[in-house]
Amino acid sequence: xxxxxxxxxxxxxxxxxxxxxxxxxxxxxxxxxxxxxxxxxxxxxxxxxxxxxxxxxxxxxxxxxxxxxxxxxxxxxxxxxxxxxxxxxxxxxxxxxxxxxxxxxxxxxxxxxxxxxxxxxxxxxxxxxxxxxxxxxxxxxxxxxxxxxxxxxxxxxxxxxxxxxxxxxxxxxxxxxxx
Amino acid sequence: xxxxxxxxxxxxxxxxxxxxxxxxxxxxxxxxxxxxxxxxxxxxxxxxxxxxxxxxxxxxxxxxxxxxxxxxxxxxxxxxxxxxxxxxxxxxxxxxxxxxxxxxxxx
Numbered sequence: 001x002x003x004x005x006x007x008x009x010x011x012x013x014x015x016x017x018x019x020x021x022x023x024x025x026x027x028x029x030x031x032x033x034x035x036x037x038x039x040x041x042x043x044x045x046x047x048x049x050x051x052x053x054x055x056x057x058x059x060x061x062x063x064x065x066x067x068x069x070x071x072x073x074x075x076x077x078x079x080x081x082x083x084x085x086x087x088x089x090x091x092x093x094x095x096x097x098x099x100x101x102x103x104x105x106x107x108x109x110x111x112x113x114x115x116x117x118x119x120x121x122x123x124x125x126x127x128x129x130x131x132x133x134x135x136x137x138x139x140x141x142x143x144x145x146x147x148x149x150x151x152x153x154x155x156x157x158x159x160x161x162x163x164x165x166x167x168x169x170x171x172x173x174x175x176x177x178x179x
Numbered sequence: 180x181x182x183x184x185x186x187x188x189x190x191x192x193x194x195x196x197x198x199x200x201x202x203x204x205x206x207x208x209x210x211x212x213x214x215x216x217x218x219x220x221x222x223x224x225x226x227x228x229x230x231x232x233x234x235x236x237x238x239x240x241x242x243x244x245x246x247x248x249x250x251x252x253x254x255x256x257x258x259x260x261x262x263x264x265x266x267x268x269x270x271x272x273x274x275x276x277x278x279x280x281x282x283x284x285x286x
Contacts, residue, residue: 023254070196073204073219076253131211133203164252 015120022125023163025077025156034122035060035081035155041118042083046110048103053092054111054150057084057141067140072152074131076163079154084137085111090146108150115153125158186234193230200226214256217268225251240281244274 007017035058042056059065059082068082069075087104097104112128119126129152137149182188189197204219211219228248235242248271257264280286 070199071203073200073207073222131204131207131215133206135206136199136203163254 015117019116019120020125020162021127022154022156022158023076023127024159024161025079025125025127025154026159027078027080028157030060030081030124030155030157032060034124035083037122038115038118038124038126038155039083041114042085042111045107045114047107049095051091051095053088053095053104054107055086055088055147056111056115057086057149058082059084059141064140068132068137068152071136071140072129072132075127075129075152075154077125077127077154077156079127079156081155083115083153083155084141084149085115085151085153086143086147087150088147090144093146105150112151112153119153119155124155127154128152129154186236188234189227189230190233193226197223197227197230214258218254218256221248221251221255222253224248225253240278240286244278247271247274 007013039056039058042054047054059068060080062080065079065082068084069078085108087108089099089104092101092104093099116126116128130150132149132152134148134150137143137152138147141149143149200223204223208216208219225248228245231245232249235245255264277286
């Protein structure tokens with residue numbers, strides 16, 4: 001499709017095009033069924049070899065959420081719920097992957113993209129966070145050895161006012177000039 | 180934390196929140212874009228200002244500064260409009276200086 005072609009209009013494409021990061025969330029609790037629905041979507045995320053080495057942990061305990069935010073410089077919202085995408089390096093080793101094999105982290109991204117769209121589809125705001133201390137998160141979440149938190153997807157109802165956002169690239173430009 | 184007059188300036192909970200932010204940001208910044216460094220520092224200042232806000236009282240210059248910093252945009256970076264970004268930071272630094280002078284009775 002050339003850059004001058006009209007964009008398609010269908011529920012999937014519209015969800016992709018209208019999804020935004022929610023950086024301000026209301027304190028309103030999130031229906032656990034909605035969180036479960038978003039979590040369930042991770043089962044269908046694209047995943048290399050369908051090995052599922054990226055377990056997703058649902059977090060709804062207010063204290064745990066507050067502590068996670070405290071050790072996450074990149075977590076702008078105060079979410080009433082979150083999903084933590086982990087990498088199971090111990091199981092990856094059993095499959096013969098070398099340490100820190102990059103494909104494991106690509107699948108963190110595909111899982112995150114799926115969760116973000118699922119949140120959009122059930123009317124929840126979502127905010128992905130990678131700027132947090134992995135070692136502190138492991139302590140707060142009580143992760144076993146070999147399991148590392150790699151992304152936190154905050155979930156909540158969008159507040160009425162959102163902080164300024166970075167604008168999308170111009171139509172037809174999928175990568176910055178010179179890349 | 181208390182002021183020199185013995186009045187509280189920050190709750191222990193807020194102070195710990197700022198401490199945690201600064202320590203963990205030092206770690207995360209080693210793997211983040213350099214443009215995030217000023218943003219993280221301002222986010223730390225914002226968290227500090229939000230914690231100070233309930234204790235500022237009726238000191239007008241301090242109140243104005245704390246309210247302004249507490250309301251800073253959390254995701255602004257210097258890359259996309261560097262000149263405007265630097266100008267706004269310079270102006271904020273001037274207001275910080277003015278507040279420091281006022282606290283010393285030299286306004």
